[in-house]
Amino acid sequence: MRVLGVDPGLTRCGVGVVEGVAGRPLTMAGVGVIRTPAEAEVPERLVLIERGLEEWLEEHRPEAVAVERVFSQHNVRTVMGTAQASAVAMLCAARRGLPVALHTPSEVKAAVTGSGRAGKDQVGAMVTRVLRLAAPPRPADAADALALAVCHIWRAPAHNRLQQAVAAQQSASAHRTQRRKGTLR
């Protein structure tokens, strides 16, 4: 499984590609940051982010995209830019028919470090160890994007088991309904 993680932001949008499956060693296929000039207008910055993400999607052909879920409770001044950049990330992925998963910052921290309240350094250190890198990726946005991708791969089995359980439940109850109606004997 190859996952593109996106840590959305107007000034720095972190991107990281991780390959592997839960329970086996993961590898990093690429990491970087899409930057846009602070003095540019927002519409122009969104175009630059779209262009950057398209290049990453084109080059790495991920099977899924994991984007950080934005909360409006955060810093009011920066949250709009983050929401706008994340909209572009979701749009680029969905337009290609790729599944998009949103993970909250605490879900990512908990998945990668074991604690939902871990600091930036801890996340960077764990990403470095899990992906067997020489040094923590810089800036933090790049490390966060990798952490998102790792989180997505590690959470996938649990998520799939949950989906299977729900599907089994629904199919069983549909089965019972049909039997009751006499359509199935």
Next chain:
Amino acid sequence: MRVLGVDPGLTRCGVGVVEGVAGRPLTMAGVGVIRTPAEAEVPERLVLIERGLEEWLEEHRPEAVAVERVFSQHNVRTVMGTAQASAVAMLCAARRGLPVALHTPSEVKAAVTGSGRAGKDQVGAMVTRVLRLAAPPRPADAADALALAVCHIWRAPAHNRLQQAVAAQQSASAHRTQRRKGTLR
């Protein structure tokens, strides 16, 4: 001047095209609403909004796009969807090289009704009168999109005068600097 106004929203995204110049009667070239199903995932909804906006841009070929400026102070539950939809609108316009203007709800209300605190009905009534329509456009999102386009056309002369004044000021001060440095005699 032909302007596409966009009242962004995930469930209903209002769109309206107005043609004309300030000081002359304006005409409506089109009005509508791009709807996306509430049960769909956000990434899919953003793709539908992009597709809808592209159709409007393709058909009406506006020279400018006016989008409602989203504030994060508003209702926390809906503001994220609005921010995401407005990001798609800005992206679609800027990708075509069209100028994008953001107007706040009070700027639009003030421009169209004379009061920044006017109600939905007042805005609808003024849009109907200004564009000489048979009845107020429904739903309110469609009327708001037309109001945004009207506001943009009416504010343009003042905005242009301001820009010209700033440009003249800058060029005069650049002129003085050059003279002082002896590059211009």
